[in-house]
Amino acid sequence: MVVDDSPEFTGTVERFLEGKGYRVIVCRDGRSALSRLIQEGPEIVLLDLDLPDISGRELLPQIKKINPQISVVVVTGLGTGEMTVELMKGGAVDFLSKPVQLDSLLSAVKNALKLREASIDERRIEGLPTLESFFPFLAHEIRNPLHAIGGALAVIQRRSNLEDEPLAQSIRIIGEEVQHLNEFVQECLDFVRPVDTNYFVDINVNEVLSLVLNITQHINQETTRPILITTDLDPQLPPVFANYEEIKKAFLNIVKNSCEAMSDRGEKLKICTRFLPKPPSGWIEIVFSDQGAGIKKANLDKIFTPFFTTKVKGTGLGLAICHRIIVERHQGIILVESAEGQGTRFIVQLPLKEENSVISS
Ligand SMILES: Nc1ncnc2c1ncn2[C@@H]1O[C@H](COP(=O)(O)OP(=O)(O)O)[C@@H](O)[C@H]1O
Numbered sequence: 001m002v003v004d005d006s007p008e009f010t011g012t013v014e015r016f017l018e019g020k021g022y023r024v025i026v027c028r029d030g031r032s033a034l035s036r037l038i039q040e041g042p043e044i045v046l047l048d049l050d051l052p053d054i055s056g057r058e059l060l061p062q063i064k065k066i067n068p069q070i071s072v073v074v075v076t077g078l079g080t081g082e083m084t085v086e087l088m089k090g091g092a093v094d095f096l097s098k099p100v101q102l103d104s105l106l107s108a109v110k111n112a113l114k115l116r117e118a119s120i121d122e123r124r125i126e127g128l129p130t131l132e133s134f135f136p137f138l139a140h141e142i143r144n145p146l147h148a149i150g151g152a153l154a155v156i157q158r159r160s161n162l163e164d165e166p167l168a169q170s171i172r173i174i175g176e177e178v179q180h181l182n183e184f185v186q187e188c189l190d191f192v193r194p195v196d197t198n199y200f201v202d203i204n205v206n207e208v209l210s211l212v213l214n215i216t217q218h219i220n221q222e223t224t225r226p227i228l229i230t231t232d233l234d235p236q237l238p239p240v241f242a243n244y245e246e247i248k249k250a251f252l253n254i255v256k257n258s259c260e261a262m263s264d265r266g267e268k269l270k271i272c273t274r275f276l277p278k279p280p281s282g283w284i285e286i287v288f289s290d291q292g293a294g295i296k297k298a299n300l301d302k303i304f305t306p307f308f309t310t311k312v313k314g315t316g317l318g319l320a321i322c323h324r325i326i327v328e329r330h331q332g333i334i335l336v337e338s339a340e341g342q343g344t345r346f347i348v349q350l351p352l353k354e355e356n357s358v359i360s361s
């Protein structure tokens with residue numbers, strides 16, 4: 001848009017820029033410029049400071065108010081001198097003085113377009129929702145149809161002749177995939193959800209472990225994999241100040257991995273708890289030792305990375321969630337020792353609150 005009251009100037013600019021493939025809108029005064037600005041949404045405004053009604057200086061902030069992404073190039077016959085700084089602060093990106101050289105006009109227009117694109121890109125990034133804030137919304141949108149699919153599948157299953165093997169198999173596949181997607185969404189949610197410190201209470205880690213083992217036995221029954229789990233829990237273990245649900249989830253993820261790493265040849269998972277007299281107020285330690293497949297040396301430093309998995313249907317989020325819960329949210333430590341083919345040992349340590357300290361009492 002060229003805003004200038006000189007027909008000679010606007011005529012020249014219009015012919016020149018149209019010859020270069022631009023569409024040009026000509027306005028002879030400030031008021032018509034403002035109304036056409038709204039209607040036509042130009043990308044660049046070439047603005048004369050000396051207009052018959054509103055001065056270009058007053059017009060500039062109004063243009064920027066209508067659309068901050070419009071690049072304004074000030075064109076003037078007056079020496080702008082000290083006004084330049086003010087105009088630049090007001091958002092003018094370039095200055096041209098009359099008589100305008102056509103090649104400098106063209107480069108000013110090209111430059112203004114580039115600046116405009118850059119500012120749009122920046123806003124795009126600023127306005128982009130973070131994964132953390134966007135995911136719960138996405139999860140909701142995925143889970144609702146998944147629930148519906150699961151429900152409808154149950155009806156189909158009840159009413160179908162399951163002796164028809166291909167049909168039964170198809171139903172099974174849909175069911176498994178729905179469950180897999182549900183678990184994946186849940187794990188992503190667990191990963192991005194901020195911790196609720198309102199739910200920090202004194203918890204007995206031995207009790208949490210017993211519950212985790214109950215849940216695990218239940219899952220193992222379903223998959224018909226007899227996994228032997230033994231425990232050696234310190235009955236004197238002091239309580240830790242923690243979020244019960246989160247600690248449960250972290251332990252469950254570790255135990256689940258161990259079960260998945262063991263084939264059906266009667267390997268064992270052993271879980272031990274004990275008090276550690278480590279400063280400042282003492283810690284508790286939970287050790288999970290399995291006799292499963294173990295972890296390749298090259299993978300040892302990758303297993304806590306989100307989405308790292310060696311499993312066909314893995315999400316790679318289980319240990320990333322553990323790390324978030326134990327290290328970031330409970331200021332604990334999680335270590336892994338493993339040798340391929342010989343099993344894996346996860347060591348979790350949680351610091352005690354001063355009141356719960358066994359050392360000082
Ligand atoms: N107890 C274990 N024994 C062997 N490998 C393990 C064990 N725990 C974790 N891993 C390895 O770490 C990877 C990441 O684990 P995790 O974050 O829970 O994701 P996922 O279980 O979905 O693969 C696994 O794919 C596996 O390679």
Ligand SMILES: [Mg+2]
Pocket residue numbers: 253256257317318319
């Ligand atoms: Mg896992």
